[in-house]
Amino acid sequence: MRIPVVSASISSCLRFRPSFLVSLALLVCIPMLTLSCAKAQTGESKHLLIYTIDVEGGQSTLLVSPSGASMLVDTGWPGNNARDAVRIQAAMKDAGITQIDHVLITHFHTDHVGGVPELVKRVKVGEFLDHGPNREDSDITRHDFAAYLKAIDGTPRRIVHPGDTIAIPGLKVVVLVADGEHIAAVPGIKPEPNPYCATERAWPVDPSENARSNGVLVTFGKFEFLDLGDLTGAKEVALVCPNNPIGAVDLYLVDHHGMNLSNARALVDAIHPVASIMINGAHKAGMPEAWQTVHDSPGMQDLYMLHTAEGSDAAHNSAEPLIANPKGITTDGAYFKVVASSSGAFSITNTRTGQTKDYRRK
Ligand SMILES: [Zn+2]
Numbered sequence: 001m002r003i004p005v006v007s008a009s010i011s012s013c014l015r016f017r018p019s020f021l022v023s024l025a026l027l028v029c030i031p032m033l034t035l036s037c038a039k040a041q042t043g044e045s046k047h048l049l050i051y052t053i054d055v056e057g058g059q060s061t062l063l064v065s066p067s068g069a070s071m072l073v074d075t076g077w078p079g080n081n082a083r084d085a086v087r088i089q090a091a092m093k094d095a096g097i098t099q100i101d102h103v104l105i106t107h108f109h110t111d112h113v114g115g116v117p118e119l120v121k122r123v124k125v126g127e128f129l130d131h132g133p134n135r136e137d138s139d140i141t142r143h144d145f146a147a148y149l150k151a152i153d154g155t156p157r158r159i160v161h162p163g164d165t166i167a168i169p170g171l172k173v174v175v176l177v178a179d180g181e182h183i184a185a186v187p188g189i190k191p192e193p194n195p196y197c198a199t200e201r202a203w204p205v206d207p208s209e210n211a212r213s214n215g216v217l218v219t220f221g222k223f224e225f226l227d228l229g230d231l232t233g234a235k236e237v238a239l240v241c242p243n244n245p246i247g248a249v250d251l252y253l254v255d256h257h258g259m260n261l262s263n264a265r266a267l268v269d270a271i272h273p274v275a276s277i278m279i280n281g282a283h284k285a286g287m288p289e290a291w292q293t294v295h296d297s298p299g300m301q302d303l304y305m306l307h308t309a310e311g312s313d314a315a316h317n318s319a320e321p322l323i324a325n326p327k328g329i330t331t332d333g334a335y336f337k338v339v340a341s342s343s344g345a346f347s348i349t350n351t352r353t354g355q356t357k358d359y360r361r362k
Helices: 005-015 023-043 078-095 116-122 139-151 233-240 265-271 288-296
Strands: 048-052 060-065 070-073 099-104 122-132 157-159 172-178 215-220 223-227 251-253 275-278 302-308 324-325 336-340 346-350 353-361
Touching: 048 078, 048 223, 078 116, 078 288, 116 122, 116 139, 172 233, 172 251, 223 275, 223 336, 233 265, 275 288, 275 346, 288 302, 302 346
Parallel strands: 070 099, 099 122, 122 157, 223 251, 251 275, 275 302, 302 324
Antiparallel strands: 048 060, 048 336, 060 070, 172 215, 215 223, 336 346, 346 353
8 A cells, every 4th residue: 555656746745835934935945846746747647547536326437648638438417516527627636637638428327428517517528429319218318318419519529439449649449339339359459259158147138328338448558448338238248259359458447337237247257357446326336246246357356436335235345445435434525546557557546545556467
């Protein structure tokens, strides 16, 4: 465990007390201070930053490349006095960015797209990316899709398809799934037969927007991060069976907040992540079967959770240091910050505790 370098450096900047200095000394020291802090902030400039923002059971994941280019995957919920937009802005501030270049909407459920109207009131967005029209036959989703289109009016919108890339300097971002379709091969990765398909169970056809989720593989040098939104079991299996086009990944954002409708073993075991982050709420998802599947994935070291899954039992919750917002502890949207290097090494910081743990594929 260690305190992250940048936090310590920013803390040391904040500990600076100009009131103790005479004016002349202030004039001398301010340039030094500026230099020192600037150096601290660029200490992460060779890294990919990933923030799994706590939107209380929705998704909002911010990625900031070494070049400062950014992508936000989903925007959380509407309402709550713009809580989720405010939390997104807090992560942006930590990363030192003032606008978001790409906002990828995985699908049109409220916990993913609902935050768009409040976000665009506060943050300049370069473009929105989505899978195309809502195809779910429900009034709430029709309403949320219409609200999304209204909110992004005037901002470029692009519909993405499997195999498309999202241009972020320094990163390779490939769309694996979109609108129910999936990629057969990722450039640079040789699909391999997936040994876990033979024992996979049958999954029901899912007519909801979940099955149409956009999902991306983000590559930074040797580091790979997988985010498939709320993709459900049948589409997960279609993606990785009979051949796995993804290979192994370093960090897995657990599908569908850890719902049992998702996280097929044929997917989770085939990608066998080094670490995983489950973006569950206190009373949303984080289900025992999904937790166990991810926990048991070969080589998986740690399963992080945004909240204690209060509807689950102690045997299917991670240890408290791995939970950002544990039951009974007052927090205000603690989240996980991932700092990844192109070597494949990465660290995960629990912002509640300030503790950081380092990872590298063995
Ligand atoms: Zn969701």
